[in-house]
Amino acid sequence: MQDQSVNLLILGGSWFVGRVIAEDAVARDWNVTVFNRGRSSTPPDGVRTIHGDRENGEDLARLASEGPWDAAIDVAGSVPTMVRDAARALQRATRKYVFVSSVSAYAGWPAEPVTESSPLHEGDPDMGSGDGPSHAYGPMKVGCEAAIRREFGADQSLILRPGVVLGPHEYVGRLKWWLGRALRGGQILAPGRADRVIQPIDVRDLATFVLDQIAGGGAGTYNAAAPTDRTYRDLLIACLAATGGSGELLWTNDQWLAAQNVQQWTELPLWRVPPGTWAVDTQRATAAGLACRPLAETVHDTWAWLSSGGRAVEHERDAEHGIEPRKEAALLDAAQKAGAVDDRETFPAQSEPAGKA
Ligand SMILES: NC(=O)c1ccc[n+]([C@@H]2O[C@H](COP(=O)([O-])OP(=O)(O)OC[C@H]3O[C@@H](n4cnc5c(N)ncnc54)[C@H](OP(=O)(O)O)[C@@H]3O)[C@@H](O)[C@H]2O)c1
Known part of the structure; x- marks a missing residue:
């Protein structure tokens, strides 16, 4: 995929990780569309904004009709049914689906060191929001990942599992x-x-890695943490x-x-x-080009x-x-x-x- 030709959709794109990914993509002269409700923050300059609620099927269908895109990045999804529904709605509108998951997906984290092949929590791709242990952040992220792989297949799914992310625009504080x-x-x-x-990762390094992966046709799952x-x-x-x-x-x-x-x-x-x-192993991402300032x-x-x-x-x-x-x-x-x-x-x-x- 040539850098110049990338059409990118970001579900979100106005708070922190999504915002910085959007800024980096605009700086690469990519055509960037962001989809959000327009409630909380204005997106960065240079992007095309489509307002809508990802929990609303009609809004998702309207969004899909504005494609096609080379890749869609689902930055902040955490409820499997919401991620599943977005991935389904966008199946014909984007070639690749990228998801920002979390190191919390691992059953053993933070008690044990983790690599990408460490056991995950149980996660159900058809689970909605709710209470209880299976609705905790980690199992829900696993369910989201499973929903994406089911809808897009492993070859067209790119999953990032960051640990702590820091940098300008960080809202966790x-x-x-x-x-x-x-x-x-x-x-x-x-x-x-x-x-x-x-091992906190700088949001700008995470953004660069994600976009480089998209530009290079990358797929698969990567931990994203500093060395x-x-x-x-x-x-x-x-x-x-x-x-x-x-x-x-x-x-x-x-x-x-x-x-x-x-x-x-x-x-x-x-x-x-x-x-x-x-003790988050980052060898796979480092070999694929992750560089941390x-x-x-x-x-x-x-x-x-x-x-x-x-x-x-x-x-x-x-x-x-x-x-x-x-x-x-x-x-x-x-x-x-x-x-x-x-x-x-x-x-x-x-x-x-x-x-x-
Ligand atoms: N911070 C960390 O240390 C850390 C660590 C590990 C993983 N992560 C992961 O990193 C990601 C951080 O994402 P972010 O919040 O920075 O992403 P972001 O894309 O910058 O912001 C979230 C976006 O979602 C939009 N949004 C919220 N509800 C929506 C809805 N119902 N329909 C449409 N749009 C909606 C918001 O805009 P509106 O409100 O205007 O709709 C906003 O644009 C998360 O997946 C998190 O799990 C973070």
């Missing part, structure tokens, strides 16, 4: 919280080990550096923090103890975007992230008394007083 915390400075409750590997060459310390130092903050990182024991009921993943964003959390660049650019007035779409998950300052201060006090601070580091580094010649 994980990096935004750490940036704000770094700006405030002082003694900072730094969770666990400074050298803990973390294991970056650490939690890199994240916090980059946040301090980007914001101009100064502070002391108190690296506090995992088990002690967990025993104090500090909520993993949310109160201290990106802190999660199970050993598979950041340094974490410091993601942090720097997100801060630059926020501090120049960038605002993500409002989302309920944003409020779940971060720890109350008073609770953090009390924990820091208690951790020092309990001997639970394993390491500490001041940023910027204190320079040694110049000795006499």
Whole structure:
């Protein structure tokens, strides 16, 4: 498929991952159509917008009549019947169907390391929304993946399983919280080990990979995470550096923090103890061309975007992230008394007083 000729449909395209994919595709001079309700945010410049509700069959039929496309990217689907219905409606209108799933699709994640062939949750392609364990995020994503493979076949399906995605426009609020915390400075409750590997992927690298795959005719399933060459310390130092903050990182024991009921993943964003959390194998995607920029660049650019007035779409998950300052201060006090601070580091580094010649 020649780059110039790509007609791309994005189901969504105005919040975060979809938006950045749309921006990248426009920059490649692709013909980009986005389909959304037009409720929450305006899509990037240069795209053609079709408004409609993907839960409405007539809207999907109207959308399909506006094709054909070389590929449709279903960015934010999470209910199998909704994804199934969109894939069915678009079957004659697009050659390829791309789906943004999640590393949560794996039954063993985050307890165990995962590769693309690790066992998945049970997922039903005909399941609608509802409550209960089979309606949890991971099993539902598996159901969505199964619905797409059923409608499009493995050869015309491209499935991405990202871990944490960061960068400008991120609305979950994980990096935004750490940036704000770094700006405030002082003694900072730094969770666990400074050298803990973390694998958040920059949304722009994810977008590039997806579009390169489409351009190259790629299909199949790929984990999408950063390589294991970056650490939690890199994240916090980059946040301090980007914001101009100064502070002391108190690296506090995992088990002690967990025993104090500090909520993993949310109160201290990106802190999660199970050993598979950041053991997502990315060899397949790397071999296929996934290239990840340094974490410091993601942090720097997100801060630059926020501090120049960038605002993500409002989302309920944003409020779940971060720890109350008073609770953090009390924990820091208690951790020092309990001997639970394993390491500490001041940023910027204190320079040694110049000795006499
Ligand atoms: N953030 C992470 O760390 C992370 C990690 C792993 C996986 N993921 C996955 O990454 C994806 C993130 O997607 P995103 O939210 O950033 O995508 P997006 O495409 O940028 O935004 C979601 C789009 O869906 C549209 N939409 C919502 N309900 C709709 C409806 N009923 N009919 C038509 N359009 C509708 C929204 O616009 P309107 O509201 O205007 O309709 C918006 O354009 C998700 O699949 C998520 O599971 C994220």
